[in-house]
Amino acid sequence: MATFHDIIGQEQIKEHLQNAISAKKISHAYIINGEKSSGKEFIARVFAMTLQCEKGGTEPCQECHSCKQALSDNQPDIIYVSHEKPNTISVDDIRAQINNDIAIKPYSSPYKIYIMNEAEKMTPQAQNAILKTLEEPPEYAVIMLLTSNVNSLLPTILSRCVVLNMKPVADELVRNYLMHQLQVPDYKAEVCVAFARGNIGKAKSLASSEDFDNIKNEALSLLKYIQDMDLSEITAAIKKITEYKLQINDYLDLIAIWYRDVLLFKATSDVNHLVFREEISAIRRVAQRSSYEGIEEVIEALDKAKRRLDANVNFELTMELLMLEIKENG
Known part of the structure; x- marks a missing residue:
């Protein structure tokens, strides 16, 4: 399942994004800032899927052609920015996957959405390259930068994006998720909750x-x-x-x-x-x-x-x- 309802905690972020959808006031650029494994990519995927959903609601219907494509990572207008070098997103990555592509109109959807994980790995040159696009994005473009270190991004990038900060998830919610959805026994769930300190992804990976x-x-x-x-x-x-x-x-x-x-x-x-x-x-x-x-x-x-x-x-x-x-x- 991939709906806003499936996001555990993060009520402020959910509310902000769903309000933007219902008011049709979508920003051209978002930064989601939070610890590694805290669920940034899941939120970005749900948001992107909802924006492209053919039913046009504040939750993805998960049944239309666009939603089905998104669920199988085949939606042509939801683009995941990748990088060859493990610790660097280069200026060439930005030019090839965003700057040279963004002028082409969406294939079949209202938006063209770019999701970049580990945005803190952009080199200064890469950040300057994406800045040019953030200054004058096409009407249909939405760029989502996911980072575990918002301070590594240029102030000029921050000023052009809506910054959404992830919060630690309440222990009770993490415990319920592990015990009821993943069937983790209570004694094991307790240790994972204590360790994860509000990071749902970390709790999940520790449990398994x-x-x-x-x-x-x-x-x-x-x-x-x-x-x-x-x-x-x-x-x-x-x-x-x-x-x-x-x-x-x-x-x-x-x-x-x-x-x-x-x-x-x-x-x-x-x-x-x-x-x-x-x-x-x-x-x-x-x-x-x-x-x-x-x-x-x-x-x-x-x-x-x-x-x-x-x-x-x-x-x-x-x-x-x-x-x-x-x-x-x-």
Whole structure:
């Protein structure tokens, strides 16, 4: 399904776009700014599909010829701007796909819509090239720039576009989406919600990621048994963590969420707000033996470990210092 109704959260953006459609006041250029995986492209696709829908409503009918073409990515007047180089959108990409194409009238629709993902990857020359088109666009043109860093775009581009900023989606909406639409079990949904921080795409990909499951199981296993491990076992566990080096921030965030749960349970004895509810017996055990000061020390050590890794301090040494801090205080 691809309608405004299927967009989770983002009420302000939905309202703005649907009002523009019903008032027939469509801007020639939009910027949708938000985190990676937050659903920018889905919103752009729904908007484009609605503008080209033959029924002319504020939702795409999904049944007319244009909607069916859009659903299968074959609508000739909805153009997805691509780029060959992974980290650069060049001036040639802009000229070939937008500037030299935009003068040709729409093939079969009221609008000619260009959707550019990762617009922050445009070179300065590419931005200047698109600026010329934004200054004098044809009546039927709509250009949608999707970006995770609006500050990377020239002020002159920003001034000619309607800028729509994505907001974090409420945890409750993310949880409902995972549990009811994707059938994710509640204990797993809780972890994904805590991690995603309002990013629906991230929550969805975590829920289906085997890697993430493995990282979570490794981290929890270590946290539950670290008090009984000697130095050689801790060293072996750190060797295992190196397998997840690329996702080390996820690993450290899992530890942080665990200690947040321990702190919360220690203070309230309430299970209901814990992320790792299914680990309650281990959380209770850690909460009983750890002091508030000790838990704070661990949380501080996690921040220090992140800073060290950002500064390229030796990975194994950083993790060893962290584990010893956890063993001593957690």
